[in-house]
Amino acid sequence: MWYDDGMSSDNYPPIKRVIDGISYNSETSTLINRRPTHADTVKLTEHGPKPVPRVEELYRNRSGKLFFVYRDMPIFDVVRNQYVLRDEVRPVLREEAGAWLNDYFPDTHDAFVLNMKFGKAPEENAEAMMSLRIDPYLKTMMKHAADDRKMSVNAVGVHFFRYCLNHSIDLPTVPTTLFKTEHGVALLTPTGKPGFNGIEDDGNNDEHRRAMFAAAFWRQGKAIPEPVRHALLYLISSEGQAREELLGDLRRWLELYERPRANLSSALVTNFRSGVFHDGSSKKE
Secondary structure, three states, X not given: XXXXXXXXXXXOOOOEEEEOOEEXXXXXXXXXXXXXXXXXXXXXXXXXXXXXXXXXXXXXXXXXXXXEEEEEEEEEEOOOOEXXXXXXXXXXXXXXXXXXHHHHOOOOHHHHHHHHHHOOOOHHHOOOOOOOOOOHHHXXXXXXXXXXXXXXXXXXXXXXXXXXXXXXXXXXXXXXXXXXXXXXXXXXXXXXXXXXXXXXXXXXXXXXXXXXXXXXXXXXXXXXXXXXXXXXXXXHHOOHHHHHHHHHHXXXXXXXXXOOOOOHXXXXXXXXXXXXXXXXXXXXX
């Protein structure tokens, strides 16, 4: 063990490095995933145990470059003749990032996307076989997808099957009993119907409205893209002006969908009445 394992991995400060003229800044980049390494098997080398960071983080910067941040990486200080803990940055190719995600987070969206383009499916480790009858058009699409990614049709099918089954919005994985108010009152019935205190359609208007929101999240929550979910969490946890601006944006965008859409005939009537089409002039008669 190179260090005490008592420190929280959530309190690390931002880190910025410029490597080969490219900026890698954890504060302005998107965190794809992170993992603690305390459960990893110790790897021995001829010099003793291999130093490992306390936490590995994978980021994507604004230019789309991927990089690892190693938190509390043991680095040997020759002056002090001992190991010191530092945060290190290492740019990484998409293939390696995809392999890392496939190893530790195989069912995530990013692992699916990266490995669909760059990775390989473990066909040699397949333990079961299954035959499917598909229409010719779908078969052609699968062949094109396989050719584009330089993968076999079977590998493409395995990736799509795994991803779609793990992200099915028709099979909620969160129990309805977890949707409660701050006072612990259930907002859904056991079947996912809106119902204050677990009783369908129970409660006053505000309580029923909260129950309807809970039902929508229970049914469709997995359909909300992960970046949007993170943005909403950030919005809710923000303070002051940032919160007001974000809420204002959200309100304006939602109002766009509530505006009635004028049909073509009413638009034409408005244009003709405006005088624009009278003798090529825009003057009113």
